[in-house]
Amino acid sequence: MAQINPSILSSDFARLAEEAQRVGGPEGADWLHVDVMDNHFVPNLTLGVPVVESLRRATDIPLDCHLMIEDPDRWAPQYVEAGAGSVTFHAEAAAAPVRLAREIRAKGARASMALKPATPVEPYEDLLPELDMLLVMTVEPGFGGQAFLDVTLPKIRRARQLIDRHGLELWLQVDGGVSASTIERCAEAGADVFVAGSAVYGAEDPAAAVRSLRAQAEQAGAAGRHAH
Numbered sequence: 001m002a003q004i005n006p007s008i009l010s011s012d013f014a015r016l017a018e019e020a021q022r023v024g025g026p027e028g029a030d031w032l033h034v035d036v037m038d039n040h041f042v043p044n045l046t047l048g049v050p051v052v053e054s055l056r057r058a059t060d061i062p063l064d065c066h067l068m069i070e071d072p073d074r075w076a077p078q079y080v081e082a083g084a085g086s087v088t089f090h091a092e093a094a095a096a097p098v099r100l101a102r103e104i105r106a107k108g109a110r111a112s113m114a115l116k117p118a119t120p121v122e123p124y125e126d127l128l129p130e131l132d133m134l135l136v137m138t139v140e141p142g143f144g145g146q147a148f149l150d151v152t153l154p155k156i157r158r159a160r161q162l163i164d165r166h167g168l169e170l171w172l173q174v175d176g177g178v179s180a181s182t183i184e185r186c187a188e189a190g191a192d193v194f195v196a197g198s199a200v201y202g203a204e205d206p207a208a209a210v211r212s213l214r215a216q217a218e219q220a221g222a223a224g225r226h227a228h
């Protein structure tokens with residue numbers, strides 16, 4: 001089943017609790033995608049551990065924290081303690097990704113690793129069993145509202161092949177420029193978790209946008225599985 005995770009990067013940061021509610025409810029957001037940026041790993045600055053702690057108290061939607069930060073080996077465990085249900089670190093930033101994934105899992109969250117558009121998936125094949133989710137970035141991380149990068153589609157396909165070849169349960173997430181006009185290509189390529197910021201929070205009815213994106217992804221994903 002396709003999962004839709006609205007990115008709070010495109011929401012009103014002064015009203016995060018209400019913004020979480022706007023995407024909740026029946027058939028609403030599966031997870032809330034929380035973009036953590038440190039102005040070092042990416043050229044933008046957002047929020048940190050205290051905001052995640054507050055968000056955890058403000059919503060029942062589980063938190064999917066995407067750490068676009070340097071030194072995730074040091075910080076990721078703190079996001080689990082703050083209440084994240086899933087913590088994503090970047091392959092390009094982690095010093096010891098296997099140890100870090102194990103630590104995140106041991107603390108009780110889902111462990112996830114992200115790849116920037118130019119980072120190949122193949123070198124990480126043996127590491128995949130240590131993960132609960134792989135995030136293939138479909139824009140350069142740092143900002144919401146960017147155009148989807150088609151060049152990432154072959155990598156989504158290759159990641160799906162590796163996951164299936166090894167019989168793994170891990171989820172394959174895409175993030176960046178995911179909208180009504182790009183989600184089907186991602187789903188056909190094999191993604192099953194979709195982060196959408198502007199396509200959800202820029203819509204008149206964000207909860208309806210979540211439902212509509214999920215329906216599109218499910219239909220295209222089923223067609224993609226049939227074709228393979």
Ligand SMILES: O=C(CO)[C@H](O)[C@H](O)COP(=O)(O)O
Pocket residue numbers: 007009010033035066068139140141142143144145146175176177178195196197198199
């Ligand atoms: O990680 C991100 C940027 O680094 C955001 O989650 C992503 O870009 C979502 O925004 P949009 O759907 O508007 O592209």
